[in-house]
Amino acid sequence: MADTCLIVASAVAVLVASAALAADDTALLAEARQVFQPLPKDISTAEAPVTKAGVMLGRRLFFDPRVTVDSNVSCATCHQPALYGTDARPTSIGVKQRPHPRNAPTILNAALAFVNHWRGDRESLEDQAEQALKSPITSGLEERDVVDRLARIGGYAPLFEAAFPNDAQPITVKTMAAAIAAYERTLVTPSPFDAYLAGDVAALSPTARAGLQTFIKTGCAACHCGVGIGGGMYQKFGIVEDYWTATGSRTIDKGRADVTKDPADLYVFRVPSLRNVAMTAPYFHDGSVATLPDAVRVMGRVQLGTKLSDPEVNDIVAFLESLTGDLPPEFAAVPVLPPAAVITAQH
Amino acid sequence: MADTCLIVASAVAVLVASAALAADDTALLAEARQVFQPLPKDISTAEAPVTKAGVMLGRRLFFDPRVTVDSNVSCATCHQPALYGTDARPTSIGVKQRPHPRNAPTILNAALAFVNHWRGDRESLEDQAEQALKSPITSGLEERDVVDRLARIGGYAPLFEAAFPNDAQPITVKTMAAAIAAYERTLVTPSPFDAYLAGDVAALSPTARAGLQTFIKTGCAACHCGVGIGGGMYQKFGIVEDYWTATGSRTIDKGRADVTKDPADLYVFRVPSLRNVAMTAPYFHDGSVATLPDAVRVMGRVQLGTKLSDPEVNDIVAFLESLTGDLPPEFAAVPVLPPAAVITAQH
Numbered sequence A, B: 001m002a003d004t005c006l007i008v009a010s011a012v013a014v015l016v017a018s019a020a021l022a023a024d025d026t027a028l029l030a031e032a033r034q035v036f037q038p039l040p041k042d043i044s045t046a047e048a049p050v051t052k053a054g055v056m057l058g059r060r061l062f063f064d065p066r067v068t069v070d071s072n073v074s075c076a077t078c079h080q081p082a083l084y085g086t087d088a089r090p091t092s093i094g095v096k097q098r099p100h101p102r103n104a105p106t107i108l109n110a111a112l113a114f115v116n117h118w119r120g121d122r123e124s125l126e127d128q129a130e131q132a133l134k135s136p137i138t139s140g141l142e143e144r145d146v147v148d149r150l151a152r153i154g155g156y157a158p159l160f161e162a163a164f165p166n167d168a169q170p171i172t173v174k175t176m177a178a179a180i181a182a183y184e185r186t187l188v189t190p191s192p193f194d195a196y197l198a199g200d201v202a203a204l205s206p207t208a209r210a211g212l213q214t215f216i217k218t219g220c221a222a223c224h225c226g227v228g229i230g231g232g233m234y235q236k237f238g239i240v241e242d243y244w245t246a247t248g249s250r251t252i253d254k255g256r257a258d259v260t261k262d263p264a265d266l267y268v269f270r271v272p273s274l275r276n277v278a279m280t281a282p283y284f285h286d287g288s289v290a291t292l293p294d295a296v297r298v299m300g301r302v303q304l305g306t307k308l309s310d311p312e313v314n315d316i317v318a319f320l321e322s323l324t325g326d327l328p329p330e331f332a333a334v335p336v337l338p339p340a341a342v343i344t345a346q347h
Helices: A002-021 A025-035 A052-063 A125-134 A143-151 A156-163 A173-184 A192-197 A206-218 A243-247 A292-304 A310-321 B002-021 B025-035 B052-063 B125-134 B143-151 B156-163 B173-184 B192-197 B206-218 B243-247 B292-304 B310-321
Strands: A234-236 A268-270 B234-236 B268-270
Touching: A025 A192, A025 A206, A052 A156, A052 A173, A125 A143, A125 A173, A143 A156, A143 A173, A156 A173, A206 A310, A243 A292, A292 A310, B025 B192, B025 B206, B052 B156, B052 B173, B125 B143, B125 B173, B143 B156, B143 B173, B156 B173, B206 B310, B243 B292, B292 B310
Parallel strands: none
Antiparallel strands: A234 A268, B234 B268
């Protein structure tokens, strides 16, 4: 996906040159279709198939807090349906009040991203879920204790057998992660912008269309492109000036350089998807900016060296609001979990 | 409601004497109708009216974690839809990992109870919500900070104006509590047992009907009576022997005596409603017992001086399972909250 987006990004450069000629809606739609793609129905792959039984199980695991150390944290703690799959905090809080180092991105459409986590140190949703189930911050349990806990909730056994019929030992952290990720791969949110890309020009207001034009013309779409409107490449945060001067960040995060130890990755982060961005404040890897207009201004300044005017910011925000889709019904409505208490040594 | 149940309880004593005569289903239904009542559609009162605008607002507040100290605890933290309005923990964990002293009862049908909290030190759901919004355990904020936080989430203002059109200052902790409680008053779960009380004898299995008979005959219904099948009176926990000998409780809770300072209230607690009890483990004020059969055995032993046989326990559990209703749709599906980040000093 990184390659695709890089190709698209160079296509954008050409489009930017001809943007002044795109005077009418047809031309804008044609431009947009070269840069962006509409959402698929789900985001399964050959290695990560989405099965009905897997999704049914994964949806329950996603909402179940009983397999973390104090039985009070689940995936849904940082990815709350009521907050569009986020926790509305700058950075998240895990088990035993332990701080997570970065902002929780929405889980909606998360499977579109070419890698996971801000620094790209999770290969896939499956990898992310597996590591989260064992992490001291988000779980606080050892792998064997996670499995023991889950096995004690009797109602889960038949769900695992249905989802993993060929596994002699169906309940493992790996199968849990596979099921959770299968569920997450169904959490897609078609938006007015997808209707627009499908040809319904009126799905975007004139202001949003002006914003789309500015979004492409100014260069935002060089990175925020593709089906995710972002999520397809790495980029340095702070190309023109240091990001913390514009965001007021309290600490300086070196980004991907801390993962790869490569100086070329200093302040490099995964470009986030902008789908549902109007519903998922605060912004950036450290949640340092509270509102969308301010986030747009920061981006213009530190990434593009552009001081966007208030009307431009207003238009871009209207475009970004068109990326909000409805919550998937299987996310808005929580499942009933197999009942059972977990009484641990330290209650 | 306490008086009603006491009257019903004395009626039970008469019924118990004639229980051997109630050989057929018609007689059992007639008995049951004297002891129990079906659920109303909602649980509004003259002082606590349930308005559409109030419920709409209260539902959002119920799920919103942003008005507690670290923006990570809401009513739904201890009263999770996926866990039938509980947290499945022996005792709850509040803000900053602070322990709550007692087990979180389900919020479903909670408005039926004559008082709230295990020791009866909350007069109503409105009182409970108001105190929870200011409590160091569940909120961690001062009253004025709660209001400040909420006022900063712009989308709430019109919802408060609609719900409290006559209030010059609509956003207060008191109106928040009134709205939350109005929502909670709609969370009723009609069950197979309600269909039974309405005359559909086949809504209960023969085993459940045998359990109902045993439940009445043995004396359980002396306290677990009325519309809530409990929730209508206080009772000492451990009438025949100390409760902690049977439950294995690690600490001895003096119950209501710590509230009233009256020695007559030693080990006295509010009798809990048994609606949805099969879905709301663990059991008792300290969550010391993990399974429903064990909880039934403990009750027989310490309250009634009866060693229930395994078939009797089995039958009673089948009856108790008939008290499980579907989750109300407006509880199973969470609302989308007005978007906004809360960036506090300590993020």
